[in-house]
Amino acid sequence: MPAKQIHLAAHFPGVNNTTVWTDPRSASQIDFGSFVHLAETAERGKFDFFFLAEGLRLREMKGRIHDLDVAGRPESLTVLSALSAVTTRLGLAATVNSTFNEPYEVARRLATLDHLSGGRAAWNVVTSWDAFTGENFRRGGYLAEADRYTRAAEFLHTARELWDSWTGGDLVADPDEAEFIRPGAGAFAHRGAQFDIAGRFNVPRPPQGHPVIIQAGDSYEGREFAAADADVIFSRHGTLEDGRAFYKDVKSRLARYGRRPGDLKIMPAVTYVLGDTEEDAAERATEIRRAQVSPQNAIAFLEGYWGRDLSAYDPDGPLPDIEPDLDEGVSKGRAQFRGDRGETVRRWRELAAERGLSIRELVIEATARQTFVGTARSVADRIDEFVQTDAADGFVFVPHLTPGGLDDLVEHVVPLLQEKGVFRADYTGPTLRDHLGLRVPRVHSTRSEREAS
Amino acid sequence: MTGTHTMTGLHLAVALADAGWHPAAWRDPAARPGALFTARYWAGLAAEAERGLLDLLTIEDSLGLQSSDPVAPDDRTDQVRGRLDAVLVAARLAPATSRIGLVPTTITTHTEPFHVSIGIASLDYASRGRAGWRPQVAGARLSDAAHFGRRTFPEFDLPWFATPDGKAFSAELFGEAADFVEVVRRLWDSWEDDAEIRDAATGRFLDRDKLHYIDFEGAHFSVRGPSITPRPPQGQPLVTALAHDVGPYEFAARGADVVYITPHSRPDAVTIVAQVREAERTTGRVGEPLRIFADLVVFLDDVPGAALARKARLDELDGAALASDAEIFAGTPGELADLLLDWRDAGLDGFRLRPGVLPSDLEGIARGLVPVLQGRGAFRTAYETTTLRGHLGLSRPANRYATA
Numbered sequence A: 001m002p003a004k005q006i007h008l009a010a011h012f013p014g015v016n017n018t019t020v021w022t023d024p025r026s027a028s029q030i031d032f033g034s035f036v037h038l039a040e041t042a043e044r045g046k047f048d049f050f051f052l053a054e055g056l057r058l059r060e061m062k063g064r065i066h067d068l069d070v071a072g073r074p075e076s077l078t079v080l081s082a083l084s085a086v087t088t089r090l091g092l093a094a095t096v097n098s099t100f101n102e103p104y105e106v107a108r109r110l111a112t113l114d115h116l117s118g119g120r121a122a123w124n125v126v127t128s129w130d131a132f133t134g135e136n137f138r139r140g141g142y143l144a145e146a147d148r149y150t151r152a153a154e155f156l157h158t159a160r161e162l163w164d165s166w167t168g169g170d171l172v173a174d175p176d177e178a179e180f181i182r183p184g185a186g187a188f189a190h191r192g193a194q195f196d197i198a199g200r201f202n203v204p205r206p207p208q209g210h211p212v213i214i215q216a217g218d219s220y221e222g223r224e225f226a227a228a229d230a231d232v233i234f235s236r237h238g239t240l241e242d243g244r245a246f247y248k249d250v251k252s253r254l255a256r257y258g259r260r261p262g263d264l265k266i267m268p269a270v271t272y273v274l275g276d277t278e279e280d281a282a283e284r285a286t287e288i289r290r291a292q293v294s295p296q297n298a299i300a301f302l303e304g305y306w307g308r309d310l311s312a313y314d315p316d317g318p319l320p321d322i323e324p325d326l327d328e329g330v331s332k333g334r335a336q337f338r339g340d341r342g343e344t345v346r347r348w349r350e351l352a353a354e355r356g357l358s359i360r361e362l363v364i365e366a367t368a369r370q371t372f373v374g375t376a377r378s379v380a381d382r383i384d385e386f387v388q389t390d391a392a393d394g395f396v397f398v399p400h401l402t403p404g405g406l407d408d409l410v411e412h413v414v415p416l417l418q419e420k421g422v423f424r425a426d427y428t429g430p431t432l433r434d435h436l437g438l439r440v441p442r443v444h445s446t447r448s449e450r451e452a453s
Numbered sequence B: 001m002t003g004t005h006t007m008t009g010l011h012l013a014v015a016l017a018d019a020g021w022h023p024a025a026w027r028d029p030a031a032r033p034g035a036l037f038t039a040r041y042w043a044g045l046a047a048e049a050e051r052g053l054l055d056l057l058t059i060e061d062s063l064g065l066q067s068s069d070p071v072a073p074d075d076r077t078d079q080v081r082g083r084l085d086a087v088l089v090a091a092r093l094a095p096a097t098s099r100i101g102l103v104p105t106t107i108t109t110h111t112e113p114f115h116v117s118i119g120i121a122s123l124d125y126a127s128r129g130r131a132g133w134r135p136q137v138a139g140a141r142l143s144d145a146a147h148f149g150r151r152t153f154p155e156f157d158l159p160w161f162a163t164p165d166g167k168a169f170s171a172e173l174f175g176e177a178a179d180f181v182e183v184v185r186r187l188w189d190s191w192e193d194d195a196e197i198r199d200a201a202t203g204r205f206l207d208r209d210k211l212h213y214i215d216f217e218g219a220h221f222s223v224r225g226p227s228i229t230p231r232p233p234q235g236q237p238l239v240t241a242l243a244h245d246v247g248p249y250e251f252a253a254r255g256a257d258v259v260y261i262t263p264h265s266r267p268d269a270v271t272i273v274a275q276v277r278e279a280e281r282t283t284g285r286v287g288e289p290l291r292i293f294a295d296l297v298v299f300l301d302d303v304p305g306a307a308l309a310r311k312a313r314l315d316e317l318d319g320a321a322l323a324s325d326a327e328i329f330a331g332t333p334g335e336l337a338d339l340l341l342d343w344r345d346a347g348l349d350g351f352r353l354r355p356g357v358l359p360s361d362l363e364g365i366a367r368g369l370v371p372v373l374q375g376r377g378a379f380r381t382a383y384e385t386t387t388l389r390g391h392l393g394l395s396r397p398a399n400r401y402a403t404a
């Protein structure tokens, strides 16, 4: 069997505590030049796509704006549209929430990006549903947690109906026949529990048919949503064992939806550190971890789990002896603060006692997220192993430096993957669907079929 | 006379829409109807406008198909239908241009102020200080409400808007738009310029005392803030509004920096300018006066009579004479320059020209009109500033939340 081809994406590091902002090389997270730098680096490395996350409310701790991590980011689609002017092949993926938006507007903006970029748009459909974020929106209307994917699924189906409301031939633009569009172009009617809308969609069918759909979320509902509807899963399963289990689980769900394993690419979020030797890389990785977890950040992190003010504790001292307040949430605006906090705290106490870890050391240990640490050669080998042994189809690289954080990966690791014949030497087609090996969707129901039925 | 025009003389804007402002423009031999949905088409227009040293370009938008009926959709297939999102088109143009202001339209009736605020702020970052915005109420195109399914509007026709009910309804939509602008502007100020401190000693990236909740509460929405996007390069990107009546003049006086008006003669311009200044007084506007631009639809040809003949041909193709809220001009660049300089003395700061056909009438502006105006010492010969506010002589505003 020929080797599986690897897919690569670049995550703009932007906000939150992956980014080491104390490093003298760390530049602005908001200046357009930083986005250009990372996008150009990714395109030089022949990456599949460039990725922007979204968070629609600034994070808070203990009722105040969290001030320890990088914050402040632009609106994803606007930046990606601007980046389409300085890149020619790179896919452009925007995270756009399905709770605080309406299908007509989102479908229209994604179709616009697909037109302007010549078929390079992708949409990461996320489902944050909380009232905290809802305070920034006129809908105010937030959802019960259980409804988040119900709305997301209907939102996505509605968007697809809108993209399908123009067939490829509906834009005629023939002055001799005085026909600009075919009759009825863009006509749609969607009657559902979440959306009851009808009329005419006003953007012609996007070059990719539909922009590429990405899903990021881990629950049972999230996996089903991805299996039914997504082209790419952006996951957090960055270890070999976890990755294989997740891969197997998700791919096995596809058949039920009439889809083949290749129709859904699994791309975990990963980080990396390169060094001249293994020891050198490990040392640098430790330094980065310490920079990511400042003393203040270590306390703030524990407070999120303890649900109490821990500012009196010494970050270099032992874990707090007081019991967590499981009823109180102190951290708001972050998707990952879910699960059994009491159980987590118990596990950390054991780990700290066993290894004699301070608060800061424990947090460094508990949040370890460096996936690939080593020389360029060993990192390339590991990346390939993950993909060839079905722990992933590729990776979304989250660098720790803005904007130069992928420079060395593209310079030193990508050429090794290309040498192995597991990563493209150049782009073979113009669209993101081409890069990912995805089919162009058929128009599910053309107008004439609908009218006939 | 307010005398806000300075030594650079007139300000000029071009309004970009579809294949031009004539509904049959796409059938003109100079048009590129197959390219309307490509980046190359828009980049070519922006490059031409920038070659003409224009202050800004605006981009139309709508949340439904264009229609020849002012209040309802139509089934015509012989006119341009379909539009790209204007903010994203403007963003695509940002790296492809270096000086011209980029002013997309968004509809305030169906969208979220929070999303629009960060979108325009992001455009300001991508263009390094050249973003503007034109908020527009859905107005008579209420049928677009069915595309959102969030609110229902009364059944109506155009005369209904003149009834007390119609007027109250319009006032409500403009009231909502005013709230929308207020929210967008507060969000732009919700980060003070020096909120990002990167203080390694205390581990703090932000000085959170310099971030502000905006706590807006209105009849249609409430928004907490702060923004997720830091204060944009211009502080406040340029806000512009098209207005045809006293209510909308007051809307502009409350929230805009520039107002586009539609006089049909010089005396008409005098009257409207006085109404705009009155609206500034009644709304208690402080700070910079509104910059007033008059809108004109233009057909330009060097040969006398050619533009008029061209327009007549398009009228014939479309089956009706072009109708517009703005005055329609067809003539030579020299004649247009005469008109602009005459009307300017009514107290106008500049003009927003709507090309009848793209790209040809934009070329008529950039290569015909502009050199004539320059020859008369009435238009800049080079850009003098790098930001859109700068082109209009507007300074970077202080932040409403800053205490220092």
Ligand SMILES: Cc1cc2nc3c(=O)[nH]c(=O)nc-3n(C[C@H](O)[C@H](O)[C@H](O)COP(=O)(O)O)c2cc1C
Residues within 6 Å of the ligand: A052, A053, A054, A055, A056, A095, A097, A125, A126, A127, A128, A216, A217, A218, A219, A220, A221, A222, A223, A234, A235, A236, A269, A335
């Ligand atoms: C790798 C990854 C990245 C994510 N990125 C975002 C993001 O940028 N913005 C956001 O609002 N949610 C983001 N999420 C949250 C998910 O979209 C989703 O709302 C959340 O994980 C809850 O869904 P679940 O219950 O299926 O996990 C991300 C999740 C994962 C796993």
